[in-house]
Every structure is written in structure tokens, then in C-alpha cells.
Amino acid sequence: MSAPPSAITAESLVKTYPGGKGKEPVRALDGLDLTVAAGSVLGLLGPNGAGKSTAVRILTTLARPDSGRAQVAGHDVARDPVAVRRAVGLVGQRSSSDPLLTGRENLLLAGRIQGMTGRDAGSRTDALLERFGLADAAHRRVRGWSGGMARRLDVAIGLVHRPQVLVVDEPTTGLDPEARAALWQEIRAMRAQERMTVLLTTHYLDEADALADRLALVDAGRVVVEGTPDELKSGLHGDTVTVSLASPAAAMTAAGLLGRVPGLRGVSVDGSSLRARADDGSRALPAVLTALDSGRVEVVALGVARPSLDDVYLHHVGHGLGVAA
Numbered sequence: 477m478s479a480p481p482s483a484i485t486a487e488s489l490v491k492t493y494p495g496g497k498g499k500e501p502v503r504a505l506d507g508l509d510l511t512v513a514a515g516s517v518l519g520l521l522g523p524n525g526a527g528k529s530t531a532v533r534i535l536t537t538l539a540r541p542d543s544g545r546a547q548v549a550g551h552d553v554a555r556d557p558v559a560v561r562r563a564v565g566l567v568g569q570r571s572s573s574d575p576l577l578t579g580r581e582n583l584l585l586a587g588r589i590q591g592m593t594g595r596d597a598g599s600r601t602d603a604l605l606e607r608f609g610l611a612d613a614a615h616r617r618v619r620g621w622s623g624g625m626a627r628r629l630d631v632a633i634g635l636v637h638r639p640q641v642l643v644v645d646e647p648t649t650g651l652d653p654e655a656r657a658a659l660w661q662e663i664r665a666m667r668a669q670e671r672m673t674v675l676l677t678t679h680y681l682d683e684a685d686a687l688a689d690r691l692a693l694v695d696a697g698r699v700v701v702e703g704t705p706d707e708l709k710s711g712l713h714g715d716t717v718t719v720s721l722a723s724p725a726a727a728m729t730a731a732g733l734l735g736r737v738p739g740l741r742g743v744s745v746d747g748s749s750l751r752a753r754a755d756d757g758s759r760a761l762p763a764v765l766t767a768l769d770s771g772r773v774e775v776v777a778l779g780v781a782r783p784s785l786d787d788v789y790l791h792h793v794g795h796g797l798g799v800a801a
């Protein structure tokens with residue numbers, strides 16, 4: 477069986493921004509490679525400043541790379557930007573709706589800007605309002621909508637012209653947990669209904685785990701590892717041991733003590749918590765407690781778990797998502 481065609485490919489993308497007065501230029505992308513199979517969802521995961529938005533801007537023709545190539549839906553972003561824009565729906569970090577228009581007016585306008593006839597834009601608008609649970613609010617100005625409703629409208633606007641590829645930059649940043657869950661459900665339902673390729677960027681490991689078929693972990697402008705969430709997790713053997721201490725200072729002392737425990741590796745500290753890898757977590761626990769006791773370090777909580785995407789991130793990038801520069 478041949479591999480499914482790629483909806484997105486990026487090869488060796490490099491993008492540098494001027495650094496401003498007296499500052500070094502910023503190399504936002506440093507040879508980024510990416511392939512997204514048609515009909516799949518790829519999660520681009522990385523800390524602030526990793527280069528995710530810059531990659532999105534290049535793939536949606538809003539920025540040009542210094543070097544490297546990219547194709548979306550078979551069109552080269554540099555040579556055929558108009559065809560790329562027709563094939564792509566973009567849901568940016570900032571809202572694309574006009575707060576003074578109603579939800580319906582926003583969708584109709586977006587459809588007309590994309591070159592749809594009034595009739596086609598009208599029927600698509602009604603279908604999308606229904607699908608995203610916005611039909612009741614359709615005739616109210618978006619200014620009065622909740623954050624979750626406005627974000628669902630952004631996704632609907634991205635979909636209005638039936639794009640082959642949807643690019644969503646941080647779908648749920650700023651939403652409360654309930655609105656996040658609702659939007660996840662919409663993205664899943666949309667995928668099931670329309671055979672579409674989705675590229676989404678996120679800081680949230682749980683979001684990437686829940687929505688994406690494959691993940692690409694980005695750090696300092698490059699993809700450091702790529703695979704399905706399960707592949708990435710099973711690439712880490714053994715268990716994760718987590719220890720909560722009373723303070724960051726206690727966590728630093730504990731890290732020094734645990735660094736000498738046989739069978740424990742990859743000890744890292746995040747605030748007053750500490751985590752380490754062990755081939756067999758439950759067998760390692762007595763030695764962990766003995767080591768901490770010997771240094772009179774009080775343990776608040778102790779746990780053993782199978783590796784999470786957090787551990788994958790820490791393993792490949794060398795720091796957690798929260799503490800990244």
C-alpha cells in the first residue's frame with residue numbers, strides 16, 4: 477500500500493527576524509521539516525517562542541521564509557500563494573470576527589471575501605451556525621458573545637469556503653475548561669464530517685493528546701521528534717516517579733539526593749516538584765524515600781505513573797513546556 481498523499485510539506489524552513497536596536501536577529505525557524513498526511517490532524521507542540529506561529533504564517537502565505545520550501549494542498553507557498561489561500565482555512569491566535577457584526581453577518585462576509593456566491597455563502601453559513609451550536613445567537617452582535625462562542629465562530633469562519641486544509645493556531649488559549657472541552661468536541665465532530673487535514677499548534681499536552689493523530693514537538697525553530705502520541709510515549713521505557721516537596725529549595729536538595737539513587741535517571745525539578753525516570757517505579761520508591769529521609773527532606777506527595785507527553789517533551793527538549801524560555 478502506498479503512503480497517503482501529503483497535504484502539507486515543509487522542507488528546511490528558515491526564518492530570521494531583525495532583533496531591533498542593538499539586539500541580535502532572532503532565528504525563529506532553524507531548518508523546520510514537516511509532513512502532514514492528507515486527512516490527518518497534526519499537532520505542532522512547543523513552548524512560547526518555539527516557532528509555531530512563524531511556521532503557520534509561512535504555510536498560510538502570511539510570511540515568506542528566508543530559505544526552504546513548503547507546499548500546501550499541492551501548491552507551493554512562494555510560487556502559488558493564491559491557490560494556497562483558496563485551499564487553506566486559517567484560525568489565527570486573534571479573533572477574525574468583527575465584534576460589531578452579528579455571527580451570521582460575519583460568516584456571510586467571510587464567505588463573500590472568499591469568492592462564494594451569496595446563495596452558497598448563505599447556506600454554508602446556516603449549516604456552520606447549526607454545527608457549532610451558534611444558531612440561537614446568530615442574530616446577535618459578536619461583541620456580547622462569550623469567549624468560547626467567539627472562538628467557535630472563528631473556527632467556523634476558517635471553514636466557510638470548505639478548505640482542504642485547516643490551520644488552527646492555539647485553538648483554546650484563554651478559554652475556560654468548559655469552553656475548551658466544547659471546542660475540542662467541535663473539532664472532533666468536524667473532522668468526522670469533513671475529510672480534512674488539520675494542523676493545530678498548542679502549548680497544551682492534553683489538547684495535543686486529545687485531538688492529534690500525530691505530534692511534532694518543536695523547540696528553537698526545529699522539529700525535535702515526531703510520531704503518534706502513543707509512539708512517543710512508548711519510546712520512553714519504564715515509569716515516571718514524581719515527588720512533591722514543601723518548597724523549591726527542598727526540591728533542589730531532593731534532586732541532589734535522588735541523583736545518587738541507583739536505577740533512577742533524568743531527575744528534573746519544576747518549582748517544588750521533581751520527576752525522574754525508573755525502569756520499575758514501584759521498586760524504586762523505597763530507595764527514593766530512604767534517600768530523601770537521609771537528607772531530612774520532607775515529602776508532601778509521591779507517585780508513580782506511566783510516561784505522559786510531558787515526559788516525552790522533557791526527554792526530547794530538555795525542559796518542560798511551562799519553564800521554557
Ligand SMILES: Nc1ncnc2c1ncn2[C@@H]1O[C@H](COP(=O)(O)OP(=O)(O)OP(=O)(O)O)[C@@H](O)[C@H]1O
Pocket residue numbers: 493494502503504522523524525526527528529530531679
Ligand atoms: N515579527 C516579529 N519580529 C521579531 N521577532 C519575532 C516576530 N515574530 C516572532 N518573533 C520571534 O520569533 C520567535 C518565534 O516566535 P513564534 O511566534 O513563531 O513562536 P511560537 O512558538 O508561535 O510562540 P507562541 O506560542 O508564543 O505563539 C520568538 O523568539 C519571537 O519573539
